[in-house]
Amino acid sequence: MNSYGSLSDNELVDLLKEDQQQALSALYFRYWDKLLSVAGNRLDNPEIAEECVQDVFFSLWQRRNDLKLKYSLATYLAVAVKYQVIKQLDKQYRLQDRKDKSLYASQEVFHxxxxxxxxxxxxxxxxxxxxxxxxxxxxxxxxxxxxxxxxxxxxxxxxxxxxxxxxxxxxxxxxxxxxxxxxxxxxxxxxxxxxxx
Structure with a gap:
């Protein structure tokens, strides 16, 4: 892990594309706290915040062969986790909407x-x-x-x-x-x- 931890993001992304799971682990340890902080600041539930970050890394692994970064990896991951947060908030809003249609009927929600x-x-x-x-x-x-x-x-x-x-x-x-x-x-x-x- 130490040798992977010293590599740049771009080098780790290249290794990801070669199916190197250690590269994913290195990125996970490098960005987990920062991404969890972003998700945790916007969601009331720590477990759901962790789930959002896990989904981002799971998606990164699944898409490793097709991954084309126009931004830095840090930006890509930040946008991805914020997108996951939006999905969670949308889900919460829709659940609440079912419970109380009148309260959220006029609220614009991202779908x-x-x-x-x-x-x-x-x-x-x-x-x-x-x-x-x-x-x-x-x-x-x-x-x-x-x-x-x-x-x-x-x-x-x-x-x-x-x-x-x-x-x-x-x-x-x-x-x-x-x-x-x-x-x-x-x-x-x-x-x-x-x-x-």
Missing amino acids: PSADEHLLEKELMDRIEVAVNRLPEKCRIVFKLSREQGMTNKQIAADLDIAEKTVEAHLSKAIKDLRNDLSSISPLILLWFFGNNY
Whole structure:
């Protein structure tokens, strides 16, 4: 495991495609806590949050031979776990709706299509196109924040700019992306952009 743990995400993905289960284990240990934290922050039930993360890794293994990453693996996994959370929330809403039609009858709920993988791919493609349309500095700051998980302070130090400048770039990026992706369900955008949406 130690030798696998020292490999980059891209190297581990290549090994996944060669049916190396140890590569999946390395990714599992690398990202489990972070993904569980994302799911746990949005779901009241720790067991369901764990189930969401397990589903993401199960899907990653199942799709290993067809996996084509346009983003970093970290971004792919973050979007995938948020998608699983949305599915769980939708399921909870529908169960509650059956119990009390009048309470949730007018509430807009995201309903995954029959082919969830196509929906996920379409969402990620649309987000990628929108991110690539951002001005260069906004795009760099946004990717460091959302894909690398860096804090504003870390980004400022890395790019040798003021934290206020980082905040300004992030605000502009989020505003531009929100406008560009306005046709996507607000619930999906909320999970992707976090509290800044």
